[in-house]
Amino acid sequence: MALEIDRVTKRFGAFPAVQSVSLIVAPGEFLALLGPSGSGKTTLLRVVGGLDVPEEGQLRFDAQDMTLTPARERRVGFVFQNYALFRHMTVAQNIAFGLDVRPSSTRPPAREIKRRVQALLARMQLEDMGARYPSQLSGGQRQRVALARALAIEPRILLLDEPFGALDAKVRKGLRQWLRTLHDEMKLTTIMVTHDQEEALALADRVAIMNAGRIEQVGTARELRETPATPFVRDFLDDTPSHAQGSGI
Amino acid sequence: MTASPPRKEFHPPTRESFATRVVLVSVAVLYISLFLFTPLIAVFTEGFRNGVDAFLNAIVEKDALAAVKLTFIVAGIAVPLNSLFGLAAAWAIAKHDFKGKSLLITLIDLPFSVSPVISGLVYVLLFGAHGFLGPTLDALGIKIIFTTAGLVLATMFVTFPFVARELIPLMQEQGVSEEEAAISLGASGWQTFWNVTLPNVRWALLYGVLLCNARAMGEFGAVSVVSGHIRGLTNTMPLHVEILYNEYNFAAAFAVASLLALLALVTLVLKSALEWHYGEEIAASHRH
Numbered sequence: 001m002a003l004e005i006d007r008v009t010k011r012f013g014a015f016p017a018v019q020s021v022s023l024i025v026a027p028g029e030f031l032a033l034l035g036p037s038g039s040g041k042t043t044l045l046r047v048v049g050g051l052d053v054p055e056e057g058q059l060r061f062d063a064q065d066m067t068l069t070p071a072r073e074r075r076v077g078f079v080f081q082n083y084a085l086f087r088h089m090t091v092a093q094n095i096a097f098g099l100d101v102r103p104s105s106t107r108p109p110a111r112e113i114k115r116r117v118q119a120l121l122a123r124m125q126l127e128d129m130g131a132r133y134p135s136q137l138s139g140g141q142r143q144r145v146a147l148a149r150a151l152a153i154e155p156r157i158l159l160l161d162e163p164f165g166a167l168d169a170k171v172r173k174g175l176r177q178w179l180r181t182l183h184d185e186m187k188l189t190t191i192m193v194t195h196d197q198e199e200a201l202a203l204a205d206r207v208a209i210m211n212a213g214r215i216e217q218v219g220t221a222r223e224l225r226e227t228p229a230t231p232f233v234r235d236f237l238d239d240t241p242s243h244a245q246g247s248g249i
Numbered sequence: 250m251t252a253s254p255p256r257k258e259f260h261p262p263t264r265e266s267f268a269t270r271v272v273l274v275s276v277a278v279l280y281i282s283l284f285l286f287t288p289l290i291a292v293f294t295e296g297f298r299n300g301v302d303a304f305l306n307a308i309v310e311k312d313a314l315a316a317v318k319l320t321f322i323v324a325g326i327a328v329p330l331n332s333l334f335g336l337a338a339a340w341a342i343a344k345h346d347f348k349g350k351s352l353l354i355t356l357i358d359l360p361f362s363v364s365p366v367i368s369g370l371v372y373v374l375l376f377g378a379h380g381f382l383g384p385t386l387d388a389l390g391i392k393i394i395f396t397t398a399g400l401v402l403a404t405m406f407v408t409f410p411f412v413a414r415e416l417i418p419l420m421q422e423q424g425v426s427e428e429e430a431a432i433s434l435g436a437s438g439w440q441t442f443w444n445v446t447l448p449n450v451r452w453a454l455l456y457g458v459l460l461c462n463a464r465a466m467g468e469f470g471a472v473s474v475v476s477g478h479i480r481g482l483t484n485t486m487p488l489h490v491e492i493l494y495n496e497y498n499f500a501a502a503f504a505v506a507s508l509l510a511l512l513a514l515v516t517l518v519l520k521s522a523l524e525w526h527y528g529e530e531i532a533a534s535h536r537h
């Protein structure tokens with residue numbers, strides 16, 4: 001699906017968390033949203049997902065205006081920074097939720113739902129975890145359940161808010177490649193928020209650099225490195241954390 | 250002064266010496282036995298003083314039965330309504346932002362800070378024959394004071410905070426992220442409430458309902474003012490106990506009182522069971 005964000009502004013009181021941001025994501029693209037803490041990355045994702053309504057600007061899915069469409073009608077797969085798994089539901093129930101709540105006219109039959117949940121569990125390498133509760137999972141497993149739950153509704157676009165934020169560096173690297181493969185095989189359109197520029201540059205087709213509510217530059221890893229558009233982008237990409245530099249090759 | 254070389258065994262800084270602990274624990278146990286268990290036992294022994302038959306007779310006596318029935322009717326109306334309103338208020342306060350929220354929180358706590366007798370008097374002032382709304386209601390043929398309706402209203406007022414106060418801190422702690430996840434997965438507001446919000450607080454809700462019920466059945470002050478003490482008609486169990494006692498009918502008074510004590514014991518057991526099994530799910534508030 002093609003996503004167009006057109007001069008979108010979102011304020012909290014007088015404070016503009018997202019300020020006149022424009023961005024186009026092509027169908028099948030994997031875009032990383034990179035920026036310092038508080039730069040408005042989560043807010044931008046929430047606007048796309050319909051959890052926050054922008055004061056200005058327009059949002060289009062495949063050229064169709066979605067600015068005021070309620071979140072529940074957008075079919076956006078949202079993986080939250082803290083996973084937000086339903087704590088009183090099993091893993092299988094979590095994944096089935098988006099299908100279970102559909103009106104009976106569009107809900108797949110129970111057997112079909114079960115089959116899809118099984119397929120997603122297998123895909124996420126969680127075959128034996130279906131009956132567990134979120135509290136009985138490791139961080140990486142929770143992250144994959146949240147992803148499976150979002151994918152179950154066959155989202156038009158997948159929004160990942162720091163999907164690896166709570167995981168250690170080693171697990172992150174393993175999951176990273178796995179996520180990219182998943183994106184390619186399922187032909188998803190994905191926006192991923194991250195703090196970690198090495199991750200963003202290694203994984204995404206293009207990277208958008210955010211600062212203080214604005215997008216400073218969008219481009220491939222190479223474009224950003226070779227022709228930074230603003231001093232901020234240059235400085236931001238310059239001070240790569242040492243651990244990332246060492247392992248980036 | 251601190252950390253002199255020949256150290257004794259490790260001593261956690263918050264741990265008192267053995268002797269201090271023994272003394273403190275003994276004092277606590279003694280105090281509890283004196284002020285809680287002794288009266289409880291006294292209630293039952295007094296109730297059974299004239300034998301089991303006398304006890305049973307006192308309970309199946311016409312007015313006593315009417316009082317038991319009325320207590321169940323009043324609690325049966327007040328508790329479900331308060332559970333519903335309490336749940337709605339907690340949901341609004343914990344999951345949403347709106348103007349006047351802190352005022353609402355203050356109002357919810359009001360019944361706890363006002364003496365129940367005053368609450369009852371306010372109802373008389375409002376709905377009584379000489380009250381503000383009295384003549385209007387009279388013209389409409391509606392009677393509130395000295396009727397079951399008045400008892401229900403007074404009980405509802407006094408017991409309103411229990412469910413809401415139990416739920417608000419827990420719901421606030423849980424935040425709205427699961428609700429947001431549900432909505433972005435396509436759930437409607439109602440589906441979200443029913444499948445996500447409510448199950449996450451079910452045990453705390455039950456806990457609040459339990460406390461609310463115990464208070465509703467045992468409430469004396471507020472209902473005493475609006476009841477008018479009409480035997481067999483507007484007497485709840487606590488009021489009936491008082492009447493019997495004032496008539497020097499001690500055995501009967503204690504027999505009915507032991508029913509109330511039994512209720513308290515059952516509540517206590519259920520409450521402890523809930524705390525034991527689901528402590529974490531109701532943990533946000535243990536202030537009662």
Ligand SMILES: Nc1ncnc2c1ncn2[C@@H]1O[C@H](COP(=O)(O)OP(=O)(O)OP(=O)(O)O)[C@@H](O)[C@H]1O
Nearest residue numbers: 012016017035036037038039040041042043044195
């Ligand atoms: N509900 C809110 N009310 C008021 N201000 C908010 C709210 N949500 C976010 N903000 C503010 O908006 C700005 C952007 O927040 P946002 O969560 O989008 O940042 P972020 O880039 O996702 O940061 P992080 O990397 O730390 O997650 C911050 O300054 C934040 O304080």
Ligand SMILES: [Mg+2]
Nearest residue numbers: 041042043081
């Ligand atoms: Mg964020």
